[in-house]
Amino acid sequence: MSNSGEAMSDLICFSHLRWHFVWQRPQHLLSRASQDRRVWFVEEPQTAEGEPRLEIVPVNPQLSVVTPQLPLRLDEAAQRLALQGLMESWWRTRAFDMPLTWYYTPMAWAFSSTLPAGVVVYDCMDELSLFQGAPPALRALEQQLLARADLVFTGGRSLYEAKKHQHKSVHAFPSSVDVGHFAAARHWRGARPLDQDGVPRPRIGFFGVIDERLDIGLLRGLAAVRPDYHFVMLGPTAKVDPASLPSAPNVHYLGMKGYDELPAYLAGWDVAMLPFARNDATRFISPTKTPEYLAAGRPVVSTSIADVVEPYGERGFVRIADDPWTFARAIDNALADGPERLQRVDTFLSTMSWDRTWQGMQALIEMASRPVAPTGRPGSTHAGPTDPVFAGPAA
Template identity: 45%
Template structure:
């Protein structure tokens, strides 16, 4: 082991490059994997939940979230909950993320664990107190470019990548950006639970809050934040008054006053993951109206494949990874006129489109992705 005094003032204990293969075996005395995640487990179901759930078939996992708001008298405690047989989630009641290590130490029988799994470099202070035989950084987004990101996040990520033995990325663009800084970087772009979302193909009865909305429906589900091109949505809705635009998901980091409020745009709020196929079934067309800005420069939208599993025509703005991977079967648009034209020309029974969907989906399951991740972990510790 070696200690490094980095610019963040954190004394990081780096994992031993010759770590034993036993770190990939189940730890009978406690948690096998400690996950540090910026997203709430109960928030929109996405990459962390998919990956962690499948990892839990092999390991006992503890997920540490970012601090939550707390009532007086509850400070310096965790809100603990078991979300699955092998997954516990702890929410720290502290003011700052750098207070988590001390709180965690008071609640843990030891400070060394087989695997540390990071989704955000903001948690790097834990490496001053806790040791892991293997560190994995699953970089799903370029968080430093998101609205409200802390200025120190870029430096924190550099330190985390230096400490990590493995870096996974959530898309090709992210992979190209990170591989130059770490020799063991691997691209695992968006995957899909095809069985779950293909249920939409057989659903005949739609949720009650869609009952008053007339067809055709062009729908979106996911987080509604600075990554959505609200001007494009507004202009397209104005030019297509006969089309219903349905937005499903929480509004985050922007104000509701920022949203376009028109008679043919409907905001239905966040829905449970289990209910999404029923909403998707009601869509005539699925959309990804992302803005082209810093926060979307490296995204690889998981919903692209989820829409495909439901066999829906897809309209998307020209997100780099979507253009590179799916331009042959996704309608790509730049302007509201393009968007309106794509709505008019999209057909659900497009045989070629469905054949391409099937070919793409064949190799993109979350089960395959997680098993490949584990294979890389096994190879890494045996080097």
């Protein structure tokens, strides 16, 4: 939180993710931002009958979700013009005074680039251009956004390395964790989820979006080589045909769960897993669930995702394996883990929090908002270190 005592400008976020979907980085950060300032979370448009309009729904007194409603059958150019008109009208109606604008998707730059803004932040949490179905215009719009942005934050070390030469002020803020929320799973005293309670043990669990990042072949192989282990999959399915997912008596798809429900499910797992494919979509990911699993006290097995291998794999907090046989053996070993592992994990996690991440970001935003100094030193809109600023312990 800021100690300046001054009224802080509104924050307007443009996101490719919806607020009421999986609770992840945008929700963690922007709910904290709303403690100090008014936050408007602008989602991608939905189709609706009638004239173009904005649907604005409060989440709390300081944060609202803004969803453009556009008529069906508008082509890309017409959508862009409609969105630009809606944003310009809304800007005038609300009399926004050089708000802080925050981008998760460069696609929003196509209709928002002319809006009067103060500090512009690009919080790059994924390399979206590598995702399945990425719009062809995304790369060019990202370059335009980078040319205007005052600050670029990245969701992990790999993304930092990919972006650090593309802008003067790039800062790495890897995925953090609400330790207290997930640590409740270690000594759970609440009700046990009914849909999981009947699943035999040992239970090997995963939560997250089930999409092209999941290694379907690995999951199918694990179910086959360890028929006595039961694999619990929590989360919505996106961009994959549910019929293509492994179907076996020991694979259980329990659907999407709320953030508040996750500790109860984790409490009933023996091992947590990250069965990610190694493809373009996962090349730069920094899974938020890694420290969340660890905070819950679960042993973790993951494929060799770069931002999991370093720091978690190299410190011995997460076992790394990529094929069904070695992954299964890693699960075998994880089931034998003793409590001594948790002490080292807890020491590592003690320096990580979303509060700390937001405070670090806020400090850089305040620095970027100062007038440009004649020396070009602190006070420049691109001030701040060019080396990564990490939310967790240094490597």
